[in-house]
Amino acid sequence: MTTTAQGLGGLDAAAVAEALDQADCGKVAGDAGHRAQYAADASNYRHVPLAVVFPRERQHILNALAVCRRLGVPITARGAGTSTSGQALGSGVVLDFSRYFHRLTALDPHARTATVQPGIVLDELQKAAAEHGLLFGAAPSTHSRCTLGGMIGNNACGSHSLAWGRTADNIVELEVATYRGTVVRLGEMTQDEIDEAVAAGDDRGELIASLHRLAQRNLAALRTKLGQFPRQVSGYALEHLLPERRFHLAKALVGSEGTLAVILSATVRLVAPPPARALVVLGFSDACAAADAVPALLKHELLALEGLDHALTDIVTRPATRAAIDSLPTAQAWLFAELGGPADALPQQAEALVETAHRAAGCTGSEVITDPVRARGLWRIREDGAGLATRTPDGSEAWPGWEDAAVPPDQLGSYLRQFTDLLHRYELQGAVYGHFGEGCLHVRIDFDFTTEQGTAVFRAFLADAARLVAAHGGSLSGEHGDGQARSALLPLMYGPEIIALFEEFKTLWDPDNGLNPGMIVQPLPVDGDLRVSPHRTPLPLATVFPFHADDGDFAKATRRCVGVGKCRSADHRGDVMCPSYRVTRDEKDSTRGRARLLYEMTQGEVITDGWRSTEVRDALDLCLSCKGCSADCPVGVDMATYKSEFLHHHYQGRLRPASHYTMGWLPLLSRLAARVPGLVNALTSSRLAPALKRLGGIAAQRDLPRFADQTFLTWFRRRTPEGDGRRGPVLLWVDSFNNHFSPDVLKAGVAVLEHAGYRVQVPDGTQCCGLTWITTGQLGIARRIARRTTAALAPAVSAGIPVVGLEPSCTAALKSDLPELLDGNDDARALSRATRTLAELLVHHTPGWQPPQIEARSISQTHCHQHATSGFGADSTLLARMGIDNTTLDSGCCGLAGNFGFERGHYDVSVAAGEQVLLPAVRSATDETRILADGFSCRTQIAQQTPRSGTHLAELIARALPPTDTAT
Structure with missing residues (x-):
């Protein structure tokens, strides 16, 4: 596989892109940046395409097919690129449907059907169907970003396939185009309809005639070798060509991984969910015992039966998720059984299920959960499995490859024991989880792709694992498809007769082998084109940040992104990442897209100029440095840190953007402005303001914050x-934002702390955490500032005095950035341990203090840096103790994000991010509702975009305190 701009058959990427562009194929990209972004999916493989096409309408797809056919270039159709098997990659042209070709074109609630374009995200369909009390039954864990086209390509299933089946079971009709341009509408057909189509004598008729003859010649094989249990997904689904299955060509196409035709539209079946649900969590001594219990549990009517091994849950560090795990029944493995039906019937169903479970050997306990909030928290653990499992508890990398095998459920216990023995024999480890109720297991394994020996072990292990699953009557794939990961192993599962049938089926549809070649038939090798390979040496890139979790290796840090694509979610529930992607829906603006480009930069093949790369710089431009990914990404990708590292090297010894000087050096400039705040405010609000903004790289649409007449430090001293x-002393961290722009916040903090019994101190001199220099990549200066700050605070910290921060971004910097920036510095580590938010200090370290009672409603905007480091738990507890009816907005980042929203070129994205949840919620709040926002950026965005203003938690409490000190 060629990884340069010179591609298949000597074709040049630029020439292919130009031909596509001239033929009106929609948006066409042949530049190195786009090709690098689409070189990987969620699998182990890497194929650099010649070009990427983003069709906006049906004709664009047909035009692209015509161009590729003329040039002899293969086509790979791609949805969200979350496949773990490699079938979303291609070295020709990639068609990305998710960007524009994603409309819901019809929904009939009476017929319970919907017609969609292939790029629609499943959750978008679910949202529309929910308005009519319906849903699409097949719902994989990637439901917030996977597309219907991708689900059809892989025959995706998800957790509820026990009740509602696979994607194939929910397909009514497909409209597709072949590589040669024939457009065919597919569904079930009676013999009369087959005869009528054949009689027409056109391309469609010839195709249907050939497929019908294929089925009639091989009836016995189709009945005895294919479709033997629900999760037999490997290969082509030729069983749907049987007359008793009504020769359903649409269902036969499901799971074909884009190798037969390109989907233009799909009509799907919708179902009505039960009125109520209950989650029954069952604990077991180990995963094998849980597997043994499955057949008996399946005698109950279940919506889902999912399994988790402790090796997966041991990896979790995120506080909220960790708390959910710690609440599980004590066990080494768990089954999540979901029941559905009338609410009054669920307790009896749950009781019967628990009784059955407790009769199983190895059952250690159970709990019935009816609280939907808690149930969602537990389901999240299962949904994040694909990301969590990419690291073993000791931090080693783990990979897909044997990701998706399935066996009949009554064989699951036997298979899992022998599979575990196989892992031990090869000295491998991996966390097992998956759809136990349907015998489908997912596991990421710590293969070593960096050495020849490790790759040889990978290849040998896969062959033995394939033989093992075949011996249990199973399928190499249970829902993710075969792709490059398993296609070459299909002969170990199927005999030569079935393999020959698959090849004939492919040839009838695609005689030119122009659609996704190398998948299912004529397969690419399982150990070819690996993303991590001993044959490819990363560039030697020295870093400022230590990247200890990745052994100090920046390339390893960037490949921490395995492509599960959670950052591409448009769903705001509980997550911050990725604010800019939610606005643009452009892959380059996702955490994954940026990580892909950074990884390709470390390889030096497609992105060739290392730290000086303009492609990487441009992809990072809309990164808000919100840190959301560091907490929300299941694999812990920290793009804010990657961005700071890149900007440091990219601009080293070069002129920087003006905003790096104005906003990066804001703490120092603010000290100068504090000497004459009236004059500075007059200038920034005068007719000179537009020129000042332009010179400073600041968005013209932004109002510049006004400097306070008196800084907090001047007032305090x-x-x-x-x-x-x-209670003794507490050190109040005086951040530059509140000190110079909103000193009332710090004054309120003093009042609250003194009421709680503390003696408030402030650091000597004027200290800074260095955040603005960090976010703009000026790491040399940031280090010097951080050293001075930690040294200045060291005496107080060593004396056991807590440090309280009121600005979440600065508090987060003290907690997380400084220890990394000053790697090995004991003072920095001690300062991190001593730093608290106001709520943390009052809730967890101030026994006996009672906050004032406030009968009010409030909505809270959690600062993204606080979300990433300490969370909002202490704040929620404190607000509840105050008697406030608070709603924490699931709004992600406010969109301003420090310097980001002020920089020229970012205004539209900044506001659009805020408009997704936060700003509409503020505008719709009643006048009596308090708007809580601790972050200076959040309050600024609210003030500039709505008629309301935000209130800091400290101000809320201080205003309710009695006029004299009556602390108890």
Whole structure:
């Protein structure tokens, strides 16, 4: 496989892109940046395409097919690129349907059907169907970003296939185009309809006639070798050509991985969910015991039966998810059994299910969960499995490859024991999870792709694992498709007769082998084109940040992204990442897209100029440095840190953008402005303001914040302390934002802390956490500032004095950025341990203090850096103790994000991010509702885009305190 711009048959990427562009194929991209972004999916493989096409309408697809056919270039259709098997990759032209070709064209609630374009995200269909009390039954864990086209390509199933089947079971009709341009509408057909189509004598008729003859010649093989159990997904689904299955060509096409035709539209079946659900969590001594219990549990009417091994849950570090795991029944493995039906019938169903489970050997306990919020938290663990499992508990990398095998459920216990023995024999490990109720197991394994020996072990292991699953009557794939990961192993599962049938089926549809070649038939080798290979040496890139979790290896840090694509989700529930992708829906603006480009930069093949890469710089431009991915990405990709590292090297010794000087150096400039705040405010609000913004690289649409007449530090050092200080000293971190722009926040913090019994101190001199220099990649200066700050605070910290921050971004910097930036510095580590948010100090470290009671409603915007580091748990507890009816918005980042929203060229994205949830929620709130936002950026965005203003938690409490010190 060629990885340069010179591709298949000597074709040049630029020439292919130009031909596609001239033929009106929609948006066409042949540049190195786009080709690098689409060189990988969620699998182990890497294929650099010649060009990427983003069709906007049906004709664009047909035009692209015509151009590729003329040039002899293969086509790979792609949805969200979340496949773990490699079938979303191609070295020709990639058609990305997810960007534009994603409409819901019809929904008939009476017929319970919907017609969609292939790029529609499943959750978008679910949202529309829910308005009519319906849903699409096949729902994989990637439902927030996977597309219907991708689900059809792989025959995706998901957790609820026990009740509602696979994608194939929910397909009514498909409209497709072959590589040669024949457009065919597919569905079930009676013999009369087959005869009528054949009699027409056109291309469609010839295709149907050939497929019918194929089926009639091989009836016995189709009945005895294919479709033997629900999760037999490997190969082509030729069983749907049987007359008793009504020669359903649409269902036969499902699971064909884009090798037969390109989907133009799909009509799908919708189902009505039960009125109520209950989750029954069953604990077991190990995963094998859980597998043994499955056949008995399946005698109950279940919506889902999912399994988790402790090796998966042991990896979780995110506080909220960790808390959900810690609440599970004590066990080494768990089954999540979901029941559905009338609410009053669920307790009896659950009781019967628990009784059956407790009769199984190895059952250690159970719990019935009816609270939907808690149930969602537990399901999230299962949904994040594909990402969580990419790291073993010791931090080693783990990979797909044997990701998706399935056996009949009554064989699951036997298969899992022998599979575990096989892992031990090869000295491999992996966390097992998956659809236990249908015998389908997912596992990521710590293969070593960096050495020849490790790759040889990978190849040998896969062959033995394939023989093992075949011996249990199973399927190499249970829902993810074969792709490059398993296609070459199909002869170990099927005999030569079935393999020959698959090849004939492919040839009838695609005689030119122009659609996704190398998948299912005439397969690419399982160990070819690996993303990590001993034959490819990364560039030697020294870094400032230590990247300890990735052994100090920046290339390894960037390949931490395995492509599960959670960052491409448009769903805001509980997650921050990725704000810019939610606005643009452009792959380059996702965490994954950026990580892909950075990884390709480390390889030096497609992205060839290392730290100086303009492609990487441009992809990072809309990264808000919100840190959301560091908490929300199941694999812990920290794009904010990657961006800072890149910008440091990219601009080293070069002129930087103006905003890096104005906003990167804001703490220092603010100190100068504080000497004459009136003059500065007059200038920034005068007719000179547009010119000043232009010179400073600031968006023309933004109002510049006004400097306070008096800084907080000036006020504090002139005041007399209040309160009795009985709890001892606390060091209040005086951040530059509140000190210079909103000192009332810090004043309120002093009032609250003194009321709680603390003696408030501030650092000597004027200290800074260096955040603005970090986010703009000026790491040399940031280090010097960080050293000075940690040294200045060291005496207080070593004396056991807690440090309280009121600005979440600065508090997060003290907690997480400084220890990384000053790797090995004991003072930085101690400062990190000593730093608290106001709510953390009051809730967890101030026993006996009672906050004032406030009968009010509020909505809260969690600052993205706080979300990533400490979470909102302490704040929620404190608000509840105050009697406030608070709603925490699932809004992600406010969109301003420090310097990002002020920089020229970012305004539209910044506002659009805020408009997704936060700003409409603020505008619709009643006048009596308090708008809580601790972040200076969040309050600024609210003030500039709505008639309301945000209130800091400290201000909320301080305003309710009695006028005199009556602390108890």
